[in-house]
Amino acid sequence: MQYILAIDQGTTSSRAIVFGSDLKPVESAQQEFTQHFPRSGWVEHDAMEIWESVLSTARAAIDKAGITPGDIAGIGITNQRETTLVWDRETGEPIHNAIVWQDRRSAEYCRELREADFEETITARTGLIIDPYFSGTKLRWLLETVEGAREKATAGKLAFGTIDSWLIWKLTGGASHVTDATNAARTMLYDIAKGRWSSTICDKLDIPMEMLPKVLDSAAEFGTAQAEHLGAEIPILGVAGDQQAATVGQACFKPGMLKSTYGTGCFALLNTGDEMVRSQNRLLTTIAYQLDGKVTYALEGSIFVAGAVVQWLRDGLGIIEAADETQGLADQADDGQDVIIVPAFTGLGAPYWEAESRGAVFGLTRSSGPAEFARAALQSVGFQTRDLLEAMQADWADDAPPTLRVDGGMTASDWTMQFLADILGAPVDRPEVLETTALGAAWLAGYKAGLYPGPEDFAKGWALERTFEPQMDADLREARHAAWKRAVKATISAT
Ligand SMILES: Nc1ncnc2c1ncn2[C@@H]1O[C@H](COP(=O)(O)OP(=O)(O)O)[C@@H](O)[C@H]1O
Numbered sequence: 001m002q003y004i005l006a007i008d009q010g011t012t013s014s015r016a017i018v019f020g021s022d023l024k025p026v027e028s029a030q031q032e033f034t035q036h037f038p039r040s041g042w043v044e045h046d047a048m049e050i051w052e053s054v055l056s057t058a059r060a061a062i063d064k065a066g067i068t069p070g071d072i073a074g075i076g077i078t079n080q081r082e083t084t085l086v087w088d089r090e091t092g093e094p095i096h097n098a099i100v101w102q103d104r105r106s107a108e109y110c111r112e113l114r115e116a117d118f119e120e121t122i123t124a125r126t127g128l129i130i131d132p133y134f135s136g137t138k139l140r141w142l143l144e145t146v147e148g149a150r151e152k153a154t155a156g157k158l159a160f161g162t163i164d165s166w167l168i169w170k171l172t173g174g175a176s177h178v179t180d181a182t183n184a185a186r187t188m189l190y191d192i193a194k195g196r197w198s199s200t201i202c203d204k205l206d207i208p209m210e211m212l213p214k215v216l217d218s219a220a221e222f223g224t225a226q227a228e229h230l231g232a233e234i235p236i237l238g239v240a241g242d243q244q245a246a247t248v249g250q251a252c253f254k255p256g257m258l259k260s261t262y263g264t265g266c267f268a269l270l271n272t273g274d275e276m277v278r279s280q281n282r283l284l285t286t287i288a289y290q291l292d293g294k295v296t297y298a299l300e301g302s303i304f305v306a307g308a309v310v311q312w313l314r315d316g317l318g319i320i321e322a323a324d325e326t327q328g329l330a331d332q333a334d335d336g337q338d339v340i341i342v343p344a345f346t347g348l349g350a351p352y353w354e355a356e357s358r359g360a361v362f363g364l365t366r367s368s369g370p371a372e373f374a375r376a377a378l379q380s381v382g383f384q385t386r387d388l389l390e391a392m393q394a395d396w397a398d399d400a401p402p403t404l405r406v407d408g409g410m411t412a413s414d415w416t417m418q419f420l421a422d423i424l425g426a427p428v429d430r431p432e433v434l435e436t437t438a439l440g441a442a443w444l445a446g447y448k449a450g451l452y453p454g455p456e457d458f459a460k461g462w463a464l465e466r467t468f469e470p471q472m473d474a475d476l477r478e479a480r481h482a483a484w485k486r487a488v489k490a491t492i493s494a495t
């Protein structure tokens, strides 16, 4: 038994990576799947398509690695978080498409909850703020909207899950309905201090608790994948939301360590140890990981659009064919123009939390073109990160600003990483392994299987590929950031 299979089910693609006993990736496979946008601000996924993409990438990675499935000691699953699914326990059929984390359809209900003065109750228990981002109000929408759903749910016939729960259910042939603490922490239904589902919140949102999964540690026995799926019975031993798995993969095990992941969105997590830091700056308090029954907390800043702005250049505007063309274009942009894109396509996340804002472009001239759009798109990611980190430093003031460890698909862009260092005025560390999300999930499973070392020795294996040092003049940096803040303000007031 010398391998671990990591399944990384992301917002735009599913990936499977086989890791060896030395924690190095052996082979991988990846598959994109369909994004459904039925209305403005709505985003859905077909849960069966997700399941099939996971199955086929997992099989392909095992095939490519040329290993015997029986030699896999365990499976680690990491997933896009908050995305909400309800399925029928008897038939195993989803009752509706999955409602994706980016989806804003429950914005109106969130406003009602806030107006009913329920935010304090939610924040005190879950560490979150009221926003359509989290699963709770999406789940309520499904129960209210899908015919017969509420009656069936009350009768215990329906199961709710985030994508980890769905994949475990499918892999185990319906034997396990479970999740881990990091995923539970994103539902807006879970009490992160008490470590259990909150009946107060479920009552208020009218969610029958019968439909909620059992919550386990991030390294635990989640069930056994049936042989018909991957060629052998394989235990599922590690589960974490993708941002938490990246925190683990970046070996941010000590309080004060910070990572930021650039995929579809961008998520910065600061390890706060056993302290549940309550943000004064509209950041989230969440669970970083739960090992051996012990919870480690984090402060999180969540940005909904990072790499997605590059996808928009490609799919929406058609000005590039591939993401990596953006940096060449950005280099050609006219220094005399200051085009700013505020990519609030699905509202603004931390620290603004403006669910109903939509994107805006500022500073256009007759000669603004693809190069200026590409530069503004990449810069928007740096600007948003600075807003997050400023909020984080205000909440975690007694320490020196931590070094930022970055990962995720977009960190392949040197241009973006250099601008990030410039606008932060601080160094940015990019590790050798950019697939830290999958690595984190693999480590959780391998740790549970006894194949991988404990956190301290695992952390020693973290290797730096490159540090981006800030080069921008300080006055220019502040002027640029001030222009961005004005653009955000104007975007919000245009809602
Ligand atoms: N060279 C690049 N320059 C800019 N953006 C990139 C580059 N490569 C990938 N991206 C962006 O990174 C994202 C993919 O990252 P990934 O970590 O796979 O995301 P996810 O897990 O959310 O599906 C896409 O949104 C893509 O546009």
Ligand SMILES: O=P(O)(O)OC[C@H](O)CO
Binding pocket: 009, 010, 011, 012, 079, 080, 081, 082, 101, 241, 242, 243, 263, 264, 265
């Ligand atoms: O799929 P990603 O990597 O953009 O991550 C999505 C997050 O988990 C949403 O909270």
